[in-house]
Amino acid sequence: MPNDQDECCKVVFSATKSKCPACGAVGKSVSSFTVSLFLRDPRLYLHEESLPPGSYYMCETRSCPTVYFTDRGVQFSKTDIRVKVWQKEDDPKVPACYCFDNSVVTIQNEIIQTGGTDVISRIGAEVRAGNCRCEVTNPQGSCCLGNVTKAVKIAKENLSQPAPVVSSKKTNVSLSESTL
Ligand SMILES: [Zn+2]
Numbered sequence: 001m002p003n004d005q006d007e008c009c010k011v012v013f014s015a016t017k018s019k020c021p022a023c024g025a026v027g028k029s030v031s032s033f034t035v036s037l038f039l040r041d042p043r044l045y046l047h048e049e050s051l052p053p054g055s056y057y058m059c060e061t062r063s064c065p066t067v068y069f070t071d072r073g074v075q076f077s078k079t080d081i082r083v084k085v086w087q088k089e090d091d092p093k094v095p096a097c098y099c100f101d102n103s104v105v106t107i108q109n110e111i112i113q114t115g116g117t118d119v120i121s122r123i124g125a126e127v128r129a130g131n132c133r134c135e136v137t138n139p140q141g142s143c144c145l146g147n148v149t150k151a152v153k154i155a156k157e158n159l160s161q162p163a164p165v166v167s168s169k170k171t172n173v174s175l176s177e178s179t180l
Contacts, residue, residue, distance in 0.1 A: 017055070018055075022065065025059060027058055027069060028057060028058045028060060029055070029056070030058045031056065036048040037136055038082050038083060039081065040080055040081065040082050045082070053070075054074060056068055056069070056070055057069055057071070058139070065078050067085055067139065083098075085139045086098075086147050092105045092155075096147040096148045097138075098137035099134060099144070104151045107151055107152055108158060108159055111155060117155070119148060123144070124145070127143070
């Protein structure tokens, strides 16, 4: 039997098992170690060995309350998590980058103060310097740059929206009439 194509023992990634039980979206793989760092339950917090067994995934659907789930149907929701999760919140103060606390608000402030933002290249430099600890600071357990790119886009969109103009149409002072 040809064994050069080890099809019989190839690990087949099952999309159905990585689908969020709550919303059906395909989740992002996350380590049980990371999960254990973000759970409120004191029996599970920092106790990776006590987590329900299975492969862990994170649901990134903003409107879905489930944050972590396993291929065996276990779910942890937003209320089970110690921090606000960027993917799940509309609050612009929630960090997109947890290592250096960059959020839509901090990026907007940077753009207002300096005319632009180099947050992506700053984080890139930190990554290259080995200072990123996304595995332990970010509930998704992986690099935040995708989120930060989205946060920059949101910040720019927010700032490009026209500021509410208080229209005062009472400027037509009828000088000509009064001086007549
Ligand atoms: Zn979901």
